[in-house]
Structure formats: structure tokens, C-alpha cells
Amino acid sequence: MARSSTRPTSRDVARAAGVSQAAVSLVLGDKWRGRVSETTAERVREAARELGYRPNLAARNLRLGRTRTVLLVVPALTTEFFAGVYTGAARVAAEHGFGVVLYPSPEGVGPARDPFASAQAALDGVIASSMAADALTAIRGDQLPLVMLDSDPEGSLGAATVNLDIADGVRQVAAHLLALGHRRVLHLAADVPSWTFEVRARELAARLAAVPGTEVRTARAPISIEGALAATEAALTAPGPRPTAVVCDDDKLAAGAYKALRRLGLRVPDDMSVTGLDDLALATALDPELTTVRLDAELFGERGMRALLAVLEGREPDGGDIPVELVVRGSTAPPRPPA
Amino acid sequence: MARSSTRPTSRDVARAAGVSQAAVSLVLGDKWRGRVSETTAERVREAARELGYRPNLAARNLRLGRTRTVLLVVPALTTEFFAGVYTGAARVAAEHGFGVVLYPSPEGVGPARDPFASAQAALDGVIASSMAADALTAIRGDQLPLVMLDSDPEGSLGAATVNLDIADGVRQVAAHLLALGHRRVLHLAADVPSWTFEVRARELAARLAAVPGTEVRTARAPISIEGALAATEAALTAPGPRPTAVVCDDDKLAAGAYKALRRLGLRVPDDMSVTGLDDLALATALDPELTTVRLDAELFGERGMRALLAVLEGREPDGGDIPVELVVRGSTAPPRPPA
DNA sequence: CGAGAGACGTTATACGTAACACTTCGGGGC
DNA sequence: GCCCCGAAGTGTTACGTATAACGTCTCTCG
Incomplete structure (x- = not known):
């Protein structure tokens, strides 16, 4: 209980458990099979729990060179539709240990590079819907893996696209x-x-x-x-x-x-x-x-995320448009016979 | 054009401009008045532009110990209302160089610590609406600055609250x-x-x-x-x-x-x-x-963000509920006189 | 003419983590 | 009895940035 004012680091955990920082990293990173004994591992986990240790994401991101965070650019938050897209994308992302950050693109022509100035988190990739061409080229120029939703397959500068039919x-x-x-x-x-x-x-x-x-x-x-x-x-x-x-x-x-x-x-x-x-x-x-x-907005988001994961892993994303379905309700009927 | 495969760092810019990495940091961080000559500064800026340099956020976050990123927890994305809250919060955040990450809290009782496991970006603080009590205590335990939206002022464990009236x-x-x-x-x-x-x-x-x-x-x-x-x-x-x-x-x-x-x-x-x-x-x-x-959802988000900024800066957030307004339209009328 | 004060930089360091390379030690095979 | 190997760790380094601390060189003023 030396310096409770600041957040404990892996080194603090190491000290508490009487091991090296490297051992803590191994144990908590679940890479210790055959490198650390079970008893020691348990001691480390116990110390981490005791101190309320949580890894510093910034440090991890820096070390690993990736963030497991993805940006979803949507034209507006105001619609259920994009909420669904987010839900689907976030679910798939979570399954793969990724997080999703939302960026509602400003109306009309915003500053093209804004998504990146504004998204303070570093990003591994971008899923974007209806993006202005200049912003698009900016991303492409940045070599950021990119998946476009509902966009012209011809006009997306070679980025992967996922479309509803x-x-x-x-x-x-x-x-x-x-x-x-x-x-x-x-x-x-x-x-x-x-x-x-x-x-x-x-x-x-x-x-x-x-x-x-x-x-x-x-x-x-x-x-x-x-x-x-x-x-x-x-x-x-x-x-x-x-x-x-x-x-x-x-x-x-x-x-x-x-x-x-x-x-x-x-x-x-x-x-x-x-x-x-x-x-x-x-x-x-x-x-x-x-x-x-x-x-099916959720499926749409899901497929978008899967496509991005594929790009990130160097695979080819699955093609094929997402089917849609006409729902007939009470607002359509035969026209009145002309009077 | 030595290694175009990897993203240029401030050191690459320094080499290109013929200065030290520190000078690059000073110039690009706009802290160079009286420390670097105008001509050198321009040379640095030019080199940065040339190389397409953009700072590594993870490294900056690690160095500075803060992320300028804030988490907004909302119960659902499906409503215009929370879209408005986000819009307001994000606007104020941007004015202060902050970014906002959204976390739609799962229905019912989700895993309490999920917001933090899931939000991969490191956070400076949290704005949360209608949060389960256990998740709340988790955040409080983490010492993360927290502002609660629309919550019982008595039951929020001393966190700042911003409420609509x-x-x-x-x-x-x-x-x-x-x-x-x-x-x-x-x-x-x-x-x-x-x-x-x-x-x-x-x-x-x-x-x-x-x-x-x-x-x-x-x-x-x-x-x-x-x-x-x-x-x-x-x-x-x-x-x-x-x-x-x-x-x-x-x-x-x-x-x-x-x-x-x-x-x-x-x-x-x-x-x-x-x-x-x-x-x-x-x-x-x-x-x-x-x-x-x-x-006024946007104002609500705005006030929430301002309150969080106040907490972050050690100030006391402004109190006072946000006024609301009855809008009378066609759905109300005097009751029928009893038959 | 000497010294102090800018102007203009540079060097060094730390942030917290993960991973590589290395050490130590006890035991088993031949 | 020797060698090698696996188990169980440790020491060290690098990721890219921001900044404190530290030079120089030139100019000015007393």
C-alpha cells in the first residue's frame, strides 16, 4: 500500500508478488504455460486482484503497434438504422477482442481529415458509410484498412465494400x-x-x-x-x-x-x-x-466488421450483397379506378 | 524515401528536416516560440507535410498519461434522444480537444466491468446515464472521473450528476x-x-x-x-x-x-x-x-461534458437542472362530458 | 572587454508494456 | 559421470512521444 494515489502498474504487481515484471506480463497475458509455475501464476493473479491492477492501454497499444479499435463512421446517429449497424459491428468486434468507436460524420462537407483528428483513439481500421470522396482519399492515403458500407464498388478506390441489395x-x-x-x-x-x-x-x-x-x-x-x-x-x-x-x-x-x-x-x-x-x-x-x-441493419454492421477483420488479417472479404425483404402492410392498395 | 512501408515517426521528420526529434516535437506541438527559429520551424513543418507525418496517439497518450478521450455510456443508441446527447457532448469535447467514445450499455445486467474491457481506448473519464449500481461502484473504485446523467443525486456515490428537470x-x-x-x-x-x-x-x-x-x-x-x-x-x-x-x-x-x-x-x-x-x-x-x-438532448450532453471537464480540472461542476418545456399539440383536449 | 541574456537548439529520460534472449537448476538418458 | 533438456524465471530492450535540463553562439550593455 505504498503509493495508492497513482494507478498500479505491472511492476507494482510484480513487487507485490515477488516476481519480475516480465513474469506478470506473461501470466496476465495468458502466455505462461510451461514458463511459470501454477503456484507463482496464482500468486501473481492474486496480487493483481489485490491491487486492482488494470493494464495501461496506451502503453500496450504503443508496444504492440495496434489498438484493437476500429472506427465506425456513420452519417447520423439519429436513426435506428445506424444504431443497428453499430450493434452488429460491435458484437462481432467484441467476439474478436476489438472495440468500436463511433464517429458521426458532420453534415455536408466537413473537414476531410476530421475523423482522425477527432477520434482520439488510435485506430486499426475504419468502417465508413457514405463518405465524402476527399475524406475517402485521405484514409486511403493513410493506408488505414478501410471497409465502405453501401457505396459504389467502382468508386471506392479499391476499398472493400459491403452492400445491402x-x-x-x-x-x-x-x-x-x-x-x-x-x-x-x-x-x-x-x-x-x-x-x-x-x-x-x-x-x-x-x-x-x-x-x-x-x-x-x-x-x-x-x-x-x-x-x-x-x-x-x-x-x-x-x-x-x-x-x-x-x-x-x-x-x-x-x-x-x-x-x-x-x-x-x-x-x-x-x-x-x-x-x-x-x-x-x-x-x-x-x-x-x-x-x-x-x-437488416445488424447483419449489415456484422458483415462490415467481418470484412474489416478479413482485411486486417490479409484475407479476402466475403462478397455478396445482403438480401432485403419487402414487407407489405396497409399503405398500399390498388389504385382507384379513374372516375 | 527510405522505408515508406511503415508510418513515419517524429524522428523521421527530424532526419528529413535536419534537426533533432525534440525540435520536431516542439514545433508540431506549437511550443516553439522563442526556442526554434521561424525558418527551422517552417522546414520542420514542410518535412512533416512531405512525409505525411501524423503523431502516434498511443505514444502521446502514454507519455502524457492522459488520453483526451471520454466514454459516454448510453442505454440505447436507438433513440434520437441519446443521439442528441452524444452530439452535444461531442461538440463541447471537440472544443476542448477531447474525443468521445460511445458505449451502449447492454440491456439488463451486463457484466459490470464491461465498459472498460470493451472500450479499448484508455479513458480520462466517463459520462454515464442510467447505470447499474454495480457498474457504478466499479467505476468509482477505479477512481475514474465520473458524471452521471439523469440519476438520483443521492444514490450516485458522490459522483457529479446532471439532470433534466x-x-x-x-x-x-x-x-x-x-x-x-x-x-x-x-x-x-x-x-x-x-x-x-x-x-x-x-x-x-x-x-x-x-x-x-x-x-x-x-x-x-x-x-x-x-x-x-x-x-x-x-x-x-x-x-x-x-x-x-x-x-x-x-x-x-x-x-x-x-x-x-x-x-x-x-x-x-x-x-x-x-x-x-x-x-x-x-x-x-x-x-x-x-x-x-x-x-433538449443536445444541451443535456453539452452540460454533461462540461461537468466532466470541470471534474477533470478539479473544479466544481455547475449545478442546476436543465429546464424542460411542455409542447401542446393536438393530442390533448378537454374530456367528453360524461354521457 | 567581460558578462549576462536571449536565441536556438540538443541530449537524455520516462511513460508501462510485451517479447526476445539469457540464466539457473534439477533430473534423466546413455 | 557427463551432457543435455525442460521448467521457471529474470534482465533488457524498444515502441514514439513530450519535456526538463543542459549547451552553445551571438549580441548588447555597462
Whole structure:
């Protein structure tokens, strides 16, 4: 009980147990089979417990040259979706003795190198979703192992990518609406420059164009209920024949669309079908419940982490997009026969 | 360009600039006024830029004995609320050169010391919300500076606490409902053992008891839409006079209550008033929009971080609860006159 | 002209850990 | 009886940084 003011080091434990610091390191690092006797090992463990010893991570990181810490860059913490991604990634990470640090990337164009200035912990690698190109090149330049989530496989400078099969989700939505008989569709698009949203637009247009006589109009809105409300209202009061269905880039936009429709006196799904994408809790909170595409966020995070581990170990990450699933609920129905 | 395979160190920069490693440290650490000439300093900066030098955080942390990293423990990432807390805390932290690492505490009783095993980064301090008592004593035992969010000031073992004035929010809700004429209230309580929820129950009961002839019934539900739906439905189909208002412990529970009411054929607010607490995006997505208590999550995180900084610097953290505000929307109205 | 004071650096060291290389000792094989 | 080997440790070093302590050299002032 000499100097209880400062945290005990492995040397303090060694002194207490009457062994060398090296022995403590061996025992506590579980590398002592055949190098230290069981009785001595127990004595060391006892001393460590007694003193409340916990290794200094900074020293260990310095010595080992790696941190077993990984950075997860997410565009926003505000969504259940990325919470799920984190949960999945953190679970896999924990299984492999890794920790995950979150970095919510600032809106718009933040300082490109910020993730690293800001993430004070040293990092072994990065998992990033929807990252600006300049930040991306910065990381690549740093030689930091990198996995991109939901990004253009072509445009990611050779970084590994893990993607949800969003295109297939959009295909399912399109097929569902076409089967119900819809021909005029409003695409409520997220006004965010990101590959994942480009895919939605491209795929929706392609699928509808495959059927003669269809027409798709596009409205852009920031991802917020207010923004979606305004954009939807504007699009639906524009001249020309009114669409019979609104396809939204995500559930939050769909919530805004619901409000716009209420305001315009249109009923879901009788006057207008609505679809979302994400399957957040919000989807079932809406009335009627929202037909949407379920994304398995946890699996997504899990696969992202596994891919990063593969990169770290020099292996090739598994390919293959993550399947998604259309969940049909009460917000879609056949269009009214034209009056 | 000798060894480009490994990351350059300050010594490499020194060699390139023709100075000592110490000089590099001084220049890059901005401590060189009057110790190094401007021309030399520029030469060092140039060399550092050239080599793409970035300091090794692990080494710095070891040397300085502090990490400028703080752990934020949150019960769940799934809510906008804690996203806001993080945002506020991270902003203040960044202003002071600190980073924030998130640790979503596992549901229920996780391994108490897990936050520290799991957070691989070494920590200067911890901000924790709704933490289990055993984990709390573990941190206290570690002498880690600690700030508790929304916790019983009495039960936090002397740790600093920062609280929202939830009690006042509940008072405002109670006053609002009483003023409208409600006398029979159902309290839809979160089935989570946490001080912050105890406060809601205690305060609501006290306020209503102050007015003769009032009656409060309690239903408990896990914080999920499904759980709230079931609990509300059960409570409202129980025998006895039906309440005229449902006071929910948070907005998510309110969303479940809405669904239960729809299922029972009761209209909001005509047949039943509903109130929430949090003011999430969900609140305005509901129809009618939810009367709720707005909590300033970002300010909360900000105050938490400031308090931790104060503790770290040996100062006394500012006291005082954070004010909250009742937001009256369409979900509350006078009760129907008894038929 | 001598000395003190800047200006401009350098040398040396410590932070706490893990790992390599080495020592000591008792016993078993031949 | 000798050698070798395994068990059980210990001594030492390096990871990369920040800083305290210590030179020089030049300039200025009395």
C-alpha cells in the first residue's frame, strides 16, 4: 500500500508478488504455460486482484503497434438504422477482442481529415458509410484498412465494400406496385448526394420504364418529416394527372408524405399508396402501417466488421450483397379506378 | 524515401528536416516560440507535410498519461434522444480537444466491468446515464472521473450528476391535463428500473393527488411500440370507469398507446387525451401530433461534458437542472362530458 | 572587454508494456 | 559421470512521444 494515489502498474504487481515484471506480463497475458509455475501464476493473479491492477492501454497499444479499435463512421446517429449497424459491428468486434468507436460524420462537407483528428483513439481500421470522396482519399492515403458500407464498388478506390441489395428492394417495391395496377408514381427522393440514393432512383426508373404506359415523377427532399411534407405537397398540387403511389427513399420521408396527404385530404391507401424503405419503428407507428423494405441493419454492421477483420488479417472479404425483404402492410392498395 | 512501408515517426521528420526529434516535437506541438527559429520551424513543418507525418496517439497518450478521450455510456443508441446527447457532448469535447467514445450499455445486467474491457481506448473519464449500481461502484473504485446523467443525486456515490428537470415536465403535464378537466388518468410507465422513471411516477401521483377526486391508474410496458400497445389495451379494457387521458413515460410508448386506442375504436383526442415525453420526430409523425415534453438532448450532453471537464480540472461542476418545456399539440383536449 | 541574456537548439529520460534472449537448476538418458 | 533438456524465471530492450535540463553562439550593455 505504498503509493495508492497513482494507478498500479505491472511492476507494482510484480513487487507485490515477488516476481519480475516480465513474469506478470506473461501470466496476465495468458502466455505462461510451461514458463511459470501454477503456484507463482496464482500468486501473481492474486496480487493483481489485490491491487486492482488494470493494464495501461496506451502503453500496450504503443508496444504492440495496434489498438484493437476500429472506427465506425456513420452519417447520423439519429436513426435506428445506424444504431443497428453499430450493434452488429460491435458484437462481432467484441467476439474478436476489438472495440468500436463511433464517429458521426458532420453534415455536408466537413473537414476531410476530421475523423482522425477527432477520434482520439488510435485506430486499426475504419468502417465508413457514405463518405465524402476527399475524406475517402485521405484514409486511403493513410493506408488505414478501410471497409465502405453501401457505396459504389467502382468508386471506392479499391476499398472493400459491403452492400445491402437495395436495388433488389426497389425492384420488389416496383413489382408490388405494378402488380397492384399503379402506373403513375411519384418518387420522393432523399436530397442527399449518395450512391445508395442514386441506386434507388436508377433502379426505380428502370423497372417502371420496362412497363409501357408508366410514368415516374421525382420530388427531392432533405431527410426530415418537414422537408418531405413540403416536397410532397408541392409535387402533388402540381398540374397534370396525379400519381397514384408515392415511393419514398426511406421511412422518415414516408412519414412526411403521410402528413402531406392528410393535409391535402387524401387517404392512404384508398387515394394514394405509399411505400418506404428501412422498416424503422416509425413504419408501424404510422396509420395505416407502412409497406416498406426491411433492411437488416445488424447483419449489415456484422458483415462490415467481418470484412474489416478479413482485411486486417490479409484475407479476402466475403462478397455478396445482403438480401432485403419487402414487407407489405396497409399503405398500399390498388389504385382507384379513374372516375 | 527510405522505408515508406511503415508510418513515419517524429524522428523521421527530424532526419528529413535536419534537426533533432525534440525540435520536431516542439514545433508540431506549437511550443516553439522563442526556442526554434521561424525558418527551422517552417522546414520542420514542410518535412512533416512531405512525409505525411501524423503523431502516434498511443505514444502521446502514454507519455502524457492522459488520453483526451471520454466514454459516454448510453442505454440505447436507438433513440434520437441519446443521439442528441452524444452530439452535444461531442461538440463541447471537440472544443476542448477531447474525443468521445460511445458505449451502449447492454440491456439488463451486463457484466459490470464491461465498459472498460470493451472500450479499448484508455479513458480520462466517463459520462454515464442510467447505470447499474454495480457498474457504478466499479467505476468509482477505479477512481475514474465520473458524471452521471439523469440519476438520483443521492444514490450516485458522490459522483457529479446532471439532470433534466423531468419532475417539472411532469408537473406541467399534470397541470395541463387538470386544467383541461381530466380527473381519471392512466399512467403508461416504462418498465425499466431507473431513477428517471421513478421520478415521473412519483411526481405525477403527487400532483394529481393534490386535487381531490382524481384517480391515477398505472400500466407498465417495456419501451417499445408493441409492448405499449399490449399494456394500454389491457389497462383500458379492465373493469371500472375508463380514464380520459393517458400519460406516457416517453413518446415511443405514446405511439403504442395510439395504436391501442385505434384498435379499441377510441379517437384521440376526443375520446382520450395522450401525452408523451421526449419530443422525438415520432411525436409530429403521429396523427394527431403528440402533446409532449420537449427535452433538449443536445444541451443535456453539452452540460454533461462540461461537468466532466470541470471534474477533470478539479473544479466544481455547475449545478442546476436543465429546464424542460411542455409542447401542446393536438393530442390533448378537454374530456367528453360524461354521457 | 567581460558578462549576462536571449536565441536556438540538443541530449537524455520516462511513460508501462510485451517479447526476445539469457540464466539457473534439477533430473534423466546413455 | 557427463551432457543435455525442460521448467521457471529474470534482465533488457524498444515502441514514439513530450519535456526538463543542459549547451552553445551571438549580441548588447555597462
